[in-house]
Amino acid sequence: MANVTLKKIAETLGISTATASKALKDYADISNETKRKVRELAQQLNYKPNSFAQSLRNQESKIIGLIAPQIVHHFFANIIKGVIDAAEAKGYLVIILQSGESYETEKKQLQLLLEKNVDGILISLSDRTVNYKHVADIIKEGIPVVLYDKISKLLDCSKVIIDDRKAAYNATKYLIETGCKNIAHIRGPLKPQTTIDRFLGYKKALSDHGLDFKDQLVFETKNLSFEDGYEIADRILATSDPIDGVFAFTDLLATGALIRFNEKGLKIPEDISIIGFSNWFLTKITTPSLSTVNQPGYEMGQKAFQLLLKEIRNKRENKESTKEIVEIPTTIIPRNSTKPRLITEKTNN
C-alpha cells in the first residue's frame, strides 16, 4: 500500500517516486519546497512511513486483524470462531481486538493493526461510532477492509450483514400471527444502523397488519444488558396499554424481561409473549425457552474472511476488487415463549 500512496504523491506533484521517497526521508539533495509539499500531501493521504513496517510492506504478513465491539458475547464469539477457522484453513492468523463499544479505542486499534502490517482488517463498528473517517482513510489507502454485522452505509467496502429490517419484520409478524395485538418493542440506542433497522421492521410489520404504532410502546435501552431488560419489564407492566407481546432487540434483553415477568407471576406466553433476537445459547435454558431470530454468527465470520481473502489476493495481483454486500439469511426459531401460530403449525426447535 505504501508504494501505491507514494506513487500517487509523486504523480500528483509531478515528481518521481524516488524524489518523493527521498523528500520524506529528508535527503539533502531535495529542496525544502518539495519536502514541504510531499509531507503535506503524505499527511492528507494518511501515509505514515514506518521504517520497520515499510520494509515489510511488500511481503504479506499472513496476519489479519479483527475488531469486535465485544468478545464475551455469544454472537460475536461465534463470528470470531468462524473467522479464525476460515483464516487458519488458508494459512492466516488473526489478531483479535475488542473496542468495548468505544469510538476512540476503535480508532486507536485500527492504527495498531496497521503498524503490525496486517494484510487486511475485519471490523464491526462500535455502537458509539458515528464518524467513519478512521475507517474510510484505511479503505482509501487500499488496505483490504470488510465490515461485518455493525456496518455503516457510508463506508464503501465489502460487508457481511443480515437484513435486520426484514428479520425484525418477521419476528413482529410472528407475534401477530400468534394472536398478539399490543406489541411492545425493546430497542437499542438511537444511532446504530442495526437498531434503526430492527425498529423500522417492527413498525412496518404493525402497519402491514393493521395494528397501530404507539410511541409509548417503544422502550429504549442504553446497554442492551440483561439488567436493562429486567428493568424495562417493570415499565412494560406499568403502561396503561394491555401489552400482550414483546419483541426485544436482543436475547439478553428478552431474557431479562422474561425473568422479571416470571417473578411478577405472569404466564408466558398466555399473558405475554416474548421473542428475542440472535439465538444465543441462553434462549434454550430459560423457563419457558425463548423464541428468537437465528442470526448465524459462525457463517457470517466465515463469509467475512472469504471476502477479505478475495481482496487480499486481488491486491497482490494489482487487480481492482468489486465491493460486495453479502446478506446472510435469518430464520424464526419458535420456542415456548410465544403461542402457537393461529394459521400455520408451530415447528419446535
Added chain:
Amino acid sequence: MANVTLKKIAETLGISTATASKALKDYADISNETKRKVRELAQQLNYKPNSFAQSLRNQESKIIGLIAPQIVHHFFANIIKGVIDAAEAKGYLVIILQSGESYETEKKQLQLLLEKNVDGILISLSDRTVNYKHVADIIKEGIPVVLYDKISKLLDCSKVIIDDRKAAYNATKYLIETGCKNIAHIRGPLKPQTTIDRFLGYKKALSDHGLDFKDQLVFETKNLSFEDGYEIADRILATSDPIDGVFAFTDLLATGALIRFNEKGLKIPEDISIIGFSNWFLTKITTPSLSTVNQPGYEMGQKAFQLLLKEIRNKRENKESTKEIVEIPTTIIPRNSTKPRLITEKTNN
C-alpha cells in the same frame, strides 16, 4: 531465540556461530561432515531457521499468541478478554487460536505462532493432549510460555491456575452443609488434570464428612455439553440410591441436569440440590438460578499476561525467569438450586 540456539549448536560442536550458520545455509566452504553434524543437532534442538522470521528475530514483534481449547465459551472468552485488555495496555496485540480440544491442531498452532515470530505464548492445553513435548520444546528454546487453566504438572513454566481440588472440595462440602447425604458427581473425561482434581476434591469432602464414596454415583461425560448433563439426569434418577445432591464439573452440565429434573417434576433444591462450576452467565437465568463456584476468568487472563510480560522483559535483558505458579482464589456462589446452609447463614448473590 534463534541466535541463542545457534550459539548452543556452535558451542556444543566446538565451532564458531558463523560456521554453524553457514553450515545450515549450505555454504560451499563448509565440510559435509560439519554440515551433517550441525543439521542433526539443529533438528534435535528444534531449531528451524526461516529467513524471514530469522531476520526479525532480534526485534520484538509486540505480538503474543494465545491458544484456547474453545472460544465460544463463557469462561475462556473472559480469559481472552483479560489477556487482550492487559496486553493492549502494554502495547501488545494478541493472535487468538482455538485448538478445538485437538492435540494435533494445538501442535500445529504452536508452530504457526513461532513462524509469526510472536514474543510469547499463552496456552491452555486441549483435553486430548497427553504428550507435552511440543510445548516443552518451545520452552527449552527459550520462548516465553505461560500455561493457564488447563495445565500439565510435567511442564516447567509459569502457570495461572485455580486450585480445582480445593474448589471442588468446597462445592461438595457446601452441599453437605445444606443437608445432602447422597451426592452424585458429574465428571469430565478421565485424563485432564482439572477433571481429576475436581473428582478428588469431591471424594475427599465426602470422606472428611463421614459420607461413603460410591463409584456408581460418579457419572463420566465425554463432551461436557448441556446435552450430556441432560442425559445424565435421567441416569441419576434411575439409580437405586436416593440421590439428593449433584456436584457437576461445569455449569453447562449442571444446567442440562437442572432442566431435565424440572421436566421430570422434581423440586429443586427440595428433592435434589445442584451446584455447578465456573459461574457462567447462564447460572443466573435458569429456574431456579444455579449455585456455583466462581472461577474468575478475566482475572486469570490478566495475570497470565503479566507473567508472560515479565518473561518477555527478562529475555530482552538476558535475565533468567523464575517460573511462577499463581493460584487465583475461587468462591462459592450460593443461589437457589441449593438449600440454605444448616449452620451458617446463606448469602444471596
